[in-house]
Amino acid sequence: xPVNSSSQDSSFRGEILAGxxxxxxxxLVYGENPPQNKPRxxxxxxxxxxxxxxxxxxxxxxxxxxxxxxxxxxxxxxxHHVLHVPHLSGLSVxxxxxxxxxxxxxxxxxxxxxxxxxxxxxxEGLLAKKMTNPQFRVDYGTIVSLHMLNPDWxxxxxxxxxxNSPYYFSHDVAQDQMIKLGRATQKAIEKTGRRAVLAAxxxxxxxxxxxxxxxPEDMSQEHVFSxxxxxxxxxxxxxxRQGNLDELMAILPDFMEKTFAExxxxxxxxxxxxxxxxxxxxxxxxxxxxxxxxxxxxEWDLTTARVAEVLTR
Amino acid sequence: MNSNIExxxxxxxxxxxxxxxxxxxxxxxxxxxRAGESALAVKPDVYILYSAQWISVLGHSFQLxxxxxxxHVDENWHELGxxxxxxxxxxxxxxxxxxxxxxxxxxxxGVNYPGFPIDTGSLVFQHFFNPNGDIPVVILSxxxxxxxxxxxxxxxxxxxxLADSKQRAVVACVSSLSxxxxxxxxxxxxxxxxxxxxxxxxxxxxxxxxSASYEEALRLSETYAKEASPEMMFKAFxxxxxxxxxxxxxxxxxxxxxxxxxxxxxxxxxxTGAAVLEWK
Numbered sequence: 001x002p003v004n005s006s007s008q009d010s011s012f013r014g015e016i017l018a019g020x021x022x023x024x025x026x027x028l029v030y031g032e033n034p035p036q037n038k039p040r041x042x043x044x045x046x047x048x049x050x051x052x053x054x055x056x057x058x059x060x061x062x063x064x065x066x067x068x069x070x071x072x073x074x075x076x077x078x079x080h081h082v083l084h085v086p087h088l089s090g091l092s093v094x095x096x097x098x099x100x101x102x103x104x105x106x107x108x109x110x111x112x113x114x115x116x117x118x119x120x121x122x123x124e125g126l127l128a129k130k131m132t133n134p135q136f137r138v139d140y141g142t143i144v145s146l147h148m149l150n151p152d153w154x155x156x157x158x159x160x161x162x163x164n165s166p167y168y169f170s171h172d173v174a175q176d177q178m179i180k181l182g183r184a185t186q187k188a189i190e191k192t193g194r195r196a197v198l199a200a201x202x203x204x205x206x207x208x209x210x211x212x213x214x215x216p217e218d219m220s221q222e223h224v225f226s227x228x229x230x231x232x233x234x235x236x237x238x239x240x241r242q243g244n245l246d247e248l249m250a251i252l253p254d255f256m257e258k259t260f261a262e263x264x265x266x267x268x269x270x271x272x273x274x275x276x277x278x279x280x281x282x283x284x285x286x287x288x289x290x291x292x293x294x295x296x297x298x299e300w301d302l303t304t305a306r307v308a309e310v311l312t313r
Numbered sequence: 314m315n316s317n318i319e320x321x322x323x324x325x326x327x328x329x330x331x332x333x334x335x336x337x338x339x340x341x342x343x344x345x346x347r348a349g350e351s352a353l354a355v356k357p358d359v360y361i362l363y364s365a366q367w368i369s370v371l372g373h374s375f376q377l378x379x380x381x382x383x384x385h386v387d388e389n390w391h392e393l394g395x396x397x398x399x400x401x402x403x404x405x406x407x408x409x410x411x412x413x414x415x416x417x418x419x420x421x422x423g424v425n426y427p428g429f430p431i432d433t434g435s436l437v438f439q440h441f442f443n444p445n446g447d448i449p450v451v452i453l454s455x456x457x458x459x460x461x462x463x464x465x466x467x468x469x470x471x472x473x474x475l476a477d478s479k480q481r482a483v484v485a486c487v488s489s490l491s492x493x494x495x496x497x498x499x500x501x502x503x504x505x506x507x508x509x510x511x512x513x514x515x516x517x518x519x520x521x522x523x524s525a526s527y528e529e530a531l532r533l534s535e536t537y538a539k540e541a542s543p544e545m546m547f548k549a550f551x552x553x554x555x556x557x558x559x560x561x562x563x564x565x566x567x568x569x570x571x572x573x574x575x576x577x578x579x580x581x582x583x584x585t586g587a588a589v590l591e592w593k
Contacts, residue, residue: 076389077494078583091428096370098426127497133391135384137430161388165496210371210458211420 012193016186017062019198019271020055021240021282021298023262024071024144025290026094026101028052031217034151038102044217051286051297052148058299059150059197066110066156067149068185069199072265073141074161079127080181082114083159085134094140100216105143110156113196116188117158123187124180131161145201160185162265171253178266182273189274198274200267204236205229205259205294212291225292229259233287233294240282240298245272259294280305317475318482319355321557322348323522323549323574324441325587326366326434326487329501331441332393337501344578344589349441351591353448358480359403360442360450361410361471363552365488365545366434367454372420373467374454375407378429387433396436403449406478410451413470413477419463434487442485453552455545461534464548468555484556488549490515490586491541499583507584514541515579515586522574522590527554541586557592 029037031044059067074081087108094101114130121128142159160181165174189196207229213221224230232255239248249269256264263269272278278300285297329338330345352360367374382399411421435452443450453467475482491511495504506512514537521530531554538546557571577589 074388078389078496078498081389081391093426093428093430095367095430095432098424098429102426102428129392131391133386133395135395136386136388136391139388164494208370212371 014189014192014194014196015302016189016196016198016275017064017303018058019200019275019300019302020149021268021271021296022055022069022145022149022199022201023048023203023295023297024073024141024201025203025293025295026097026140026144027216027290029103029144029147030100034147036104036147039100041217044219045222045288045290047286048288048290048295048297049148054285055149055297055299056151058301059155062197062303063195064155064197065194066113066158067146067197067199068158068160069142069145069201070160070162070267070270071139071141071145071201072162072262072267073139074159075164076161077164079129080121080163081129081131081161082118083109083136083138083157084111084114084130084132085109085136086111088134088136088138090137092137092140092143101140101144103140103143103147105138107138107146107153108156110158110194113188113192113194114158116192117160117185120184120187121181124184126177126180126184141201145199149197149199160270162267165266174266175269178269179273182270185270186274186276198271200271202265202267203262203293203295204233206262207260208292222289223292224289224294229294232259233296237284237287237296237298241284243279243281245277245279275300275302278302278305315472315475315557317480318472318484318557319357320352320483321553321592322352322483322485323553323588323590324348324438324485324487325489325582325585325589326364326437327582327585327587328387328390328393328396328433328437329582331396331437332390338504338582340578341580341582341587341589345441348577348589348591349444352442352483355481355483357448357483359406359482360448361475361482361484361556362435362438362450362452363455363486363549364432364434364438364452365455365486365549366432367452368545369422369454369456370458372422373414373456373459374422374424375411376402376452377404377407377423377425378402378427379404381429381431383428383431385431385433385436396433396440398431398436398439398446400439400443400446401449403451406474406480407451409474409478410453410470413473414467417466417470419467419470438485438487442483455548457545459548461551464551465555468552469558471556484553486549486553489544489582490518490588492544492585493542495584504581504583506581506586511541511586515588519576519579519588519590523576525571525573527571
C-alpha cells in the first residue's frame with residue numbers, strides 16, 4: 001500500500017486523532033485464531049478481545065493515515081529506534097509463548113513519518129536511529145497491538161522501540177526521555193500532515209504466574225495475580241476515567257515498583273506526551289487478566305475533545 | 314569436575330564480535346577465536362550452552378528443534394547485518410537434561426518451532442565455536458525467576474545427563490559480567506567500562522576465578538550482583554558451578570576439583586564487562 005496518499009499532503013497540518021492503550025499479550029491473537037497465526041485455540045480472554053473489537057470499529061471510522069506503536073518488546077539500549085523499511089514481512093515467534101504465537105506478519109511502514117520522528121527526536125536532544133535492515137524480525141508486542149487494533153493491516157504503521165532508559169536511569173530521567181519522544185512524535189505528525197492514531201503497547205500490572213494450565217485458554221484458571229495488584233490497576237484506571245493525568249503521572253513510579261507495571265517501558269507516557277496530556281476522560285473498553293497480568297484497553301478520542309472545545313468557545 | 318566435561322568457557326555475546334569491521338574489538342575477537350580453537354581441538358561430542366540472552370519466564374526452556382536455521386538480526390545493532398545460522402541440536406541429550414531437571418523440581422519447557430528466535434549470544438557462540446555448524450548443541454535458557462539454588466540445580470542436571478550419556482562435552486555460558494551498556498554511540502576506541510566500580514568488581518570476581526576461590530566467589534556473588542549488575546544477576550555463574558562441581562551438595566565447592574580459570578582476555582564491550590575465560 002502506498003503511504004503517500006492525497007490525504008498525506010504535508011501542507012496539511014497533521015494531527016493525532018486518538019490514542020489507545022493497547023496491551024500485547026500474544027494470548028489475544030491466539031484466542032482469535034486469525035489466519036496469520038499458526039497455533040489454534042478454543043478462544044479465551046474474550047473481554048479483552050471484544051474491547052479491541054470496539055477499537056477496530058472506531059479506527060475504521062477515523063480513517064487514519066497511519067498507526068504508530070511503541071513496543072516494550074523491541075528493546076534498544078542505544079537510542080530510540082524506528083522501523084524504516086517500506087515493507088516488512090516474515091515470521092515472528094514469541095520467545096516466551098512460542099506455542100501461542102507464530103505469526104506471519106506483513107506490514108507497510110510509513111518511512112517518511114518514521115524519518116521525521118527520528119529527526120525531531122534528535123532535535124529534542126535524544127539519540128534516535130532508523131532500522132533499515134529488511135531481514136529484521138518485528139517483535140510480538142508491535143504485532144499484537146497492531147493486529148488487535150487493525151487485523152486487516154490496511155493502514156501503514158510506524159514502530160518505535162522502547163529504549164531501556166527506564167531501567168538505567170532514575171524515573172525522572174527516563175520519563176523525561178519519553179516525554180521528549182512523545183513531543184517529537186507529535187511534531188513529526190504535524191509536519192508530515194498525517195492523521196495518526198497512537199498505540200501504547202503496555203500492560204498495567206505485570207506480576208504474573210510462571211506456570212500455565214495445560215490448556216492455555218482454560219478461563220477457569222485465569223485470574224489476577226493478587227488482590228493488591230488488582231486494586232492498584234483499578235486506581236490507575238479510575239484516574240484515566242477521570243482524566244486526572246497529573247495524579248496518574250505522580251503515582252506511576254510507585255505503581256511500577258509495586259506491581260512491576262509494564263508502563264515502566266515508557267509507551268504510555270510517550271503516548272500521553274504526544275497527545276499533550278489530555279485531561280479528557282479516557283474511554284475504558286475493557287479490563288482483563290492474562291496469565292495474571294492486568295490489561296486495560298483504553299481510548300483517548302482527541303477528535304471529540306476538539307469538537308467539544310470548539311463548541312464551548 | 315565431571316570427567317565427561319573436557320573444557321568449560323565463559324564468553325561475551327554481543328553481535329559486534331561476529332559482525333562488523335574486522336578491526337574493531339580485535340583483542341576480544343582474538344580471544345574468542347583462541348577459545349573456539351581450544352574447544353574444537355578436543356573434538357567434543359556435544360556443546361552445552363547457557364545463554365543469558367535467552368530469557369524465559371515459564372520455567373527453563375530448552376531448544377528441541379533438531380536443526381535450527383535461519384537469519385537473525387540483532388534488535389539493537391541491526392545495522393551490523395545478519396547472522397545466518399544452521400546447526401544441529403542434540404535432542405536426545407537435551408531431553409535427558411530436562412528429565413534430570415524435572416527430577417530436581419524445576420519447571421522445564423521444550424521449544425521446537427520453525428522461526429523461533431535464537432538469541433544473539435547463542436549465535437555469537439556458534440560463530441567462534443561451531444563455525445562449520447557440525448557439532449551438536451544443547452541450549453538452555455536463563456529463567457528470569459530462577460535464583461542461585463535453582464540455577465545450580467539446573468547445572469547439576471546437565472552434569473548428571475552427561476555422566477549418564479557418557480558424551481564428551483564442552484560447556485559454555487554466554488554472559489556479560491557487568492552489564493550496563495554505554496547509552497550513546499561510540500567508536501570502538503572510545504569504549505570503556507560504564508563505571509570504574511563495575512570494572513573493579515569484575516576484576517575481583519575474575520581474580521577469584523583465576524585462583525579457584527569459588528566458595529569466596531559464591532559468598533560475594535549477591536553483593537557483586539548488586540554492585541556490578543551482571544547479566545541476569547549472575548545466574549550463568551551459578552549454573553556453571555552447578556555443572557562443574559562433582560557433587561549435588563553446594564558445599565562440595567569448597568573442596569572441589571574445579572580448576573582455576575584461565576583468562577584469555579578481559580575488557581569493555583560497549584560499556585559491559587566482557588571476559589573470555591577457560592576451564593581446562
